[in-house]
Amino acid sequence: MLVIQIKDLTKIYRSGAGEVKALDHVSLRVRKGEIYGIIGYSGAGKSTLIRCVNMLEKPTSGSIKVNGQEMTSLNEGQLRVARRKIGMIFQHFNLLSSRTVFDNVAFPLEISGVPKAEIKDKVTRLLGLVGLADKAGAYPSQLSGGQKQRVGIARALANDPIVLLCDEATSALDPATTDSILALLKDINRKLDLTILMITHEMKVISEICDSVAVLEQGKIIEEGLVIDVFTQPKHPTTRRFVQTIIQTDIPDHIKKPLLQRGQGQIIRVSFIGDSAAEPVISTLVKKFDIDINILYGNIDQIQDTPFGMLMIECMGSRSNCHRAVDYLRQLGLRIEVLKDAE
Numbered sequence: 001m002l003v004i005q006i007k008d009l010t011k012i013y014r015s016g017a018g019e020v021k022a023l024d025h026v027s028l029r030v031r032k033g034e035i036y037g038i039i040g041y042s043g044a045g046k047s048t049l050i051r052c053v054n055m056l057e058k059p060t061s062g063s064i065k066v067n068g069q070e071m072t073s074l075n076e077g078q079l080r081v082a083r084r085k086i087g088m089i090f091q092h093f094n095l096l097s098s099r100t101v102f103d104n105v106a107f108p109l110e111i112s113g114v115p116k117a118e119i120k121d122k123v124t125r126l127l128g129l130v131g132l133a134d135k136a137g138a139y140p141s142q143l144s145g146g147q148k149q150r151v152g153i154a155r156a157l158a159n160d161p162i163v164l165l166c167d168e169a170t171s172a173l174d175p176a177t178t179d180s181i182l183a184l185l186k187d188i189n190r191k192l193d194l195t196i197l198m199i200t201h202e203m204k205v206i207s208e209i210c211d212s213v214a215v216l217e218q219g220k221i222i223e224e225g226l227v228i229d230v231f232t233q234p235k236h237p238t239t240r241r242f243v244q245t246i247i248q249t250d251i252p253d254h255i256k257k258p259l260l261q262r263g264q265g266q267i268i269r270v271s272f273i274g275d276s277a278a279e280p281v282i283s284t285l286v287k288k289f290d291i292d293i294n295i296l297y298g299n300i301d302q303i304q305d306t307p308f309g310m311l312m313i314e315c316m317g318s319r320s321n322c323h324r325a326v327d328y329l330r331q332l333g334l335r336i337e338v339l340k341d342a343e
């Protein structure tokens, strides 16, 4: 089931200085229970995109459906009701400084007209969920950044949203606090089966908790897919640049070039994903095809629970045996790139 469906979304900002096309025919679909990340450099259009989902920003054209409801055709009153089911958290938390933690979380419930006793139960439960049960009476100024974001998350969950929008939710936090907030978001996603749409400029955020990712550049989605696929086979140069900030997807040239010159046999690059990473492929090759194998270079990474990696190997033996070995590896579902044929 689709929770968010965006079609041909275009947003043009017009001002005295001219026009800026912040979004250019963006389409994307977010499934129920999924954590969907949108990554892009500064100015790519991320904030505009996420703010269009709850109509904080009015699209110039296109369609946005949240839980099947067309957001662009709602009037202000209908929009207020629809927004209750769309939670949002922000980079700078946006808490009310004159209200306690409890009262910040209670605020959206008060606006929705929820009875006092019910508010007390709900807020107490939410503060427990985000690990702030002992901070109900504190004021935002007495909290760390991570604790403030926990309040933001509790507040965003108050009206039982069907989707949570995260606008650079960890960008103002240090790495350890970022990890704890990401873990909390994942935990909430699992416990409540809550759909999450997040924007970020950090690939680490995508790799740690997102199921799917879209790469936004100059208002357009240039690549989109499951995180494991995009990370292991990035197609667009910008995506590759993002992926390379956290994992090694290619053999560095200064290592590859001398190895290619040195080897006599067939040199190939083998990429592994998932369970195949653990299979004893190399020894099978040696036994089955009467060749010798020289491992020239290798590394292994992990995205969420999936291991993946690559090996640069030299196959030494008859040319035909080397070719048969490569065919065999391909049949196993491994991705093979021949870097140099046997001499």
Ligand SMILES: Nc1ncnc2c1ncn2[C@@H]1O[C@H](COP(=O)(O)OP(=O)(O)OP(=O)(O)O)[C@@H](O)[C@H]1O
Binding pocket: 013, 014, 015, 020, 021, 022, 040, 041, 042, 043, 044, 045, 046, 047, 048, 049, 201
């Ligand atoms: N209110 C506005 N009026 C005019 N132009 C705007 C407005 N808001 C954003 N823009 C322009 O739209 C483009 C996309 O901006 P947006 O803030 O959505 O990008 P972003 O990817 O979120 O960047 P950042 O990470 O720096 O916030 C930019 O060129 C920006 O200058």
